[in-house]
Amino acid sequence: MQPHNRQQQARLLRISRKVHRTTGALLFAFFFVVSVTGLLLGWKKNSGGYIMAKSHSGTSTNLADWLPIDSLHRNALRIYRDSIRAGGSPALDRIDIRQDKGMVKFVFVDGFWGIQLDGATGRLLHIEKRRSDFIEKVHDGSILDHYFGTGSVIKLIYTTVMGIALLVFTVTGFWLWYGPGRMRRQAARSRSGAGAS
Template sequence: MDNSKKRKRQARILRGFRKVHRTAGAFLFIFFFFISVSGIILGWKKDSGEIILPKSYRGSSNELSDWLPLDSLHQKAVRVLHDSISNELSAKIDRIDVRKEKGMVKFIFKEHYTGIQLDGATGEVLNIGKRHSDLIENIHDGSIVDNYLGGTGYFKLFYTSVMGIALLIFTITGFWLWYGPKHMRKLRK
């Protein structure tokens, strides 16, 4: 194949890549916007001065043998939630984060992004805070839609798959949009 035909074929491929890149970019713009902004915020969560994520406080003992039973700590966290914040809030737990080295247990509630930190040994309240980072993570990975629809997990799976494939397509087409003209110039010489 002579250089003229190679260049025409390369130009056709380059136009195709440009069209895929532009169309996918226009279609997925809003999703990439949310992923990028939420990703930046999540990168700063521990350095946000407790705006995004409450600081982890220290309890009085990191010896588990000194600690109250986990069910007693759980009951205390629920009592604190209802007495200090609102009796109307759900006590459904998303996760319990045991920090032995800090002598502290975090109770993170499922439906309202509240976190309560208790001293593992005394049950004393160390912190009551809003975990904005959990909401931002749910926006970032698409699980906020699943939570809204009832928590099946299928939207998150679909969303992360589409966005991962889109990022791969953007990487390939973007590389070719950068390299293709260089390659065509080589063919011209």
């Protein structure tokens, strides 16, 4: 290997090591949060209903037997006020219709609560604390948007920074693993070439 080429590769290794170490030090807390929340989200369906509540079944999967959505919504609001928080008109995040379960789930913005109703009778099936939604928002950074009401600005910045950081970590980590071996092989080839001549 030419001395100049070897110096360039050694310099590239030093830069890679510094970038890798600096990125890891600066974003340690964020990587920790992403890894822990990702692990929890991976296990959410196997948490015994603690992270993600079980979807309960209603009496009919035939949509023709179901009550109108506005009736179900009124019933969910009444249950919310009676069982979770009195007063006000809670904002809905979404309505999940599970026809195969005969169930409608009303998910509220405030406090990560969900109410599962029988689609045909409107009867309460389950009140759930949606921990998986909270963990998901922490995982992707949108928890700050949720509390500050900033749309998805913080989430976009956070996911961009974390995505670029992970890419930098991957590239520099690969070079820190591959570079020294490559330099040793090239040095060995140079020595054997010099010895043959």
